[in-house]
Amino acid sequence: MVLKLYGSSIATCTRRVALILHEKKVPFELHEIDVRGGAHKKTDYLEKQPFGQIPYIDHDGFILYESRAICYYIASIYSSQGTKDLLPSDxxxxxxxxxxxxxxxxxxxxxxxxxxxxxxxxxxxxxxxxxxxxxxxxxxxxxxxxxxxxxxxxxxxxxxxxxxxxxxxxxxxxxxxxxxxxxxxxxxxxxxxxxxxxxxxxxxxxxxxxxxxxxxxxxxxx
Ligand SMILES: N[C@@H](CCC(=O)N[C@@H](CS)C(=O)NCC(=O)O)C(=O)O
Incomplete structure (x- = not known):
């Protein structure tokens, strides 16, 4: 299943994740969260991101928030594609x-x-x-x-x-x-x-x- 990115295309932390997805050439679906409308503070959203912030990802049911942790995960599981060595193993x-x-x-x-x-x-x-x-x-x-x-x-x-x-x-x-x-x-x-x-x-x-x-x-x- 294609990786789903929940956030906002104009938000800084969502952009951080999108940047790494592009570097690693990972297809993704952006799901725009209506931050102005308060969608990130609703109960169903808080189930996924308990701090009520964007972004988070859903990768085949694996839910992860915190943009830098998401980037680390992406660079780690897609180590062999896109820009190499973003995450050295030595x-x-x-x-x-x-x-x-x-x-x-x-x-x-x-x-x-x-x-x-x-x-x-x-x-x-x-x-x-x-x-x-x-x-x-x-x-x-x-x-x-x-x-x-x-x-x-x-x-x-x-x-x-x-x-x-x-x-x-x-x-x-x-x-x-x-x-x-x-x-x-x-x-x-x-x-x-x-x-x-x-x-x-x-x-x-x-x-x-x-x-x-x-x-x-x-x-x-x-
Ligand atoms: N440390 C978090 C920070 C996330 C964050 O601050 N997100 C902002 C948008 S860039 C947000 O959701 N702001 C709305 C709010 O906090 O209510 C991360 O890197 O993911």
């Missing part, structure tokens, strides 16, 4: 991947998401919302300092976990691509040439082109 390479995955969550996403949500997503969904500039500028300045460490890492290796592309690199696209909407262009800055080189290459990947911006659709076959 213990040391996998440990480096775990390190990079933690870096993305703790040192990048925590601040990028905060700034993007405050300055861009909340005002977009609620026209009366006035962003808290302090929250945003604190998140951006912390992120900016963290990117100096990224520059050091990426001056010695091509990607965050080594010289091969992994899930950890790809996860940065979701909020990284929205940072200019929060007024921050530090991922493109010439002052950090290796970060700029890395993010430009990620941004040009066909899988990202398929899911970025204004929504994406089910993919019936590859």
């Amino acid at each position: 213990p040391k390479a996998n440990a480096r991947l775990q390190q990079a995955l933690s870096v993305e969550v703790a040192n990048f996403n925590a601040f990028a998401e905060k700034a993007v949500v405050e300055k861009y997503l909340r005002p977009m969904y609620s026209r009366d919302y006035k962003p808290d500039e302090k929250i945003c500028s604190e998140a951006i300045s912390t992120l900016d300092a963290k990117l100096d460490a990224y520059e050091k890492i990426l001056s010695k290796q091509k990607y965050l976990a080594g010289d091969e592309l992994t899930l950890a690199d790809l996860y940065h696209l979701v909020y990284g691509s929205l940072l200019p909407n929060a007024g921050y262009t530090g991922l493109e800055s010439e002052s950090r040439p290796n970060v700029a080189r890395w993010f430009k290459e990620l941004s040009s990947r066909p899988a990202w082109q398929a899911v970025k911006e204004n929504g994406f659709k089910s993919v019936a076959a590859y």
